Amino acid sequence: METKIIDGKAISAQIKEEVKAQIENLKKEGREVALAVIQVGADPASSVYVGNKKKACAYVGIKSLAYELPEETSEEELLALIDKLNKMETCDGILVQLPLPKHINEDKVIEAIDPRKDVDGFHTQSVGALCIGQPGFVSCTPAGIIELLKRSGVAIEGKECVVVGRSNIVGKPMALLLLRENGTVTVAHSRTKNLKEICRRADILVVAIGKPKFIDHEYIKEGAVVIDVGIHRNENNKLCGDVDFEDVKDMCSAITPVPGGVGPMTIAMLMYNCLHSAQMQQGM
Numbered sequence: 001m002e003t004k005i006i007d008g009k010a011i012s013a014q015i016k017e018e019v020k021a022q023i024e025n026l027k028k029e030g031r032e033v034a035l036a037v038i039q040v041g042a043d044p045a046s047s048v049y050v051g052n053k054k055k056a057c058a059y060v061g062i063k064s065l066a067y068e069l070p071e072e073t074s075e076e077e078l079l080a081l082i083d084k085l086n087k088m089e090t091c092d093g094i095l096v097q098l099p100l101p102k103h104i105n106e107d108k109v110i111e112a113i114d115p116r117k118d119v120d121g122f123h124t125q126s127v128g129a130l131c132i133g134q135p136g137f138v139s140c141t142p143a144g145i146i147e148l149l150k151r152s153g154v155a156i157e158g159k160e161c162v163v164v165g166r167s168n169i170v171g172k173p174m175a176l177l178l179l180r181e182n183g184t185v186t187v188a189h190s191r192t193k194n195l196k197e198i199c200r201r202a203d204i205l206v207v208a209i210g211k212p213k214f215i216d217h218e219y220i221k222e223g224a225v226v227i228d229v230g231i232h233r234n235e236n237n238k239l240c241g242d243v244d245f246e247d248v249k250d251m252c253s254a255i256t257p258v259p260g261g262v263g264p265m266t267i268a269m270l271m272y273n274c275l276h277s278a279q280m281q282q283g284m
């Protein structure tokens with residue numbers, strides 16, 4: 001059996017082209033799309049993520065409003081900025097790069113974002129809407145995984161889907177999205193018993209645990225589709241995922257590599273969410 005390597009780079013590029021074309025159409029109608037990107041402090045990893053998001057905005061034609069605030073910014077000051085951006089008609093999306101410095105309550109900050117501008121999909125209203133099947137923004141990484149599956153021709157309906165990991169930004173929304181697509185979903189986590197057996201039931205296995213190369217061939221059913229969300233640097237400074245790619249790939253019908261699988265989808269979906277926010281505000 002030939003294993004399909006799911007090309008997240010190509011699929012994310014395709015999504016960005018689609019977004020770019022629609023942004024151009026909006027511009028012709030005199031409507032500019034803008035995303036506020038807020039970073040507090042100068043954590044180097046956050047600076048890389050923020051830089052990549054700004055680059056993607058520039059590419060698709062979204063105006064990025066950059067707010068680089070000092071580490072000592074108070075919670076009050078940050079909340080005041082969010083309030084200002086909530087009211088700003090020319091701002092379609094608000095993104096607060098996490099983690100925030102310890103003296104700022106992240107939950108409080110996320111709750112302060114107007115759900116109509118919550119392009120990260122982290123607000124409780126967005127999560128609640130996803131849970132009961134109402135429209136709202138969906139967390140970018142799991143939304144990107146659904147796009148990867150659909151655009152690779154992987155049917156979800158009726159499939160046994162196992163999600164390993166139950167974080168608020170990946171595992172839980174992933175499980176809800178697979179359920180929305182009519183998969184039969186099991187969520188596993190660090191207290192799960194018989195993890196190998198449960199994973200071996202999966203037609204579609206999504207792994208988001210944050211442990212390098214944790215999933216090997218003993219966790220895989222022949223012919224499964226494997227989606228690896230993890231991202232790590234190994235001892236040789238090379239990127240690897242939560243799945244031992246070389247060990248499992250020949251057993252899978254399809255698999256995402258690291259890098260070049262799930263990773264590039266997150267920003268593409270952020271761009272998609274910004275476009276969607278502007279379209280909603282236009283009443284489209």
Ligand code: NDP
Nearest residue numbers: 141165166167170189190208209210229230231262263266
């Ligand atoms: P978290 O650390 O928030 O969550 C990890 C989850 O995995 C938890 O639910 C935990 O269970 C579970 N887990 C940990 N160890 C085991 C184990 N041995 N067996 C079963 N379950 C286990 O991580 P995230 O969801 O934020 O991220 C996961 C990975 O994905 C990371 O490597 C991260 O870097 C990467 N990532 C990649 C993104 C991308 O764009 N490609 C975006 C976001 C994340 P419990 O709840 O019981 O503690």
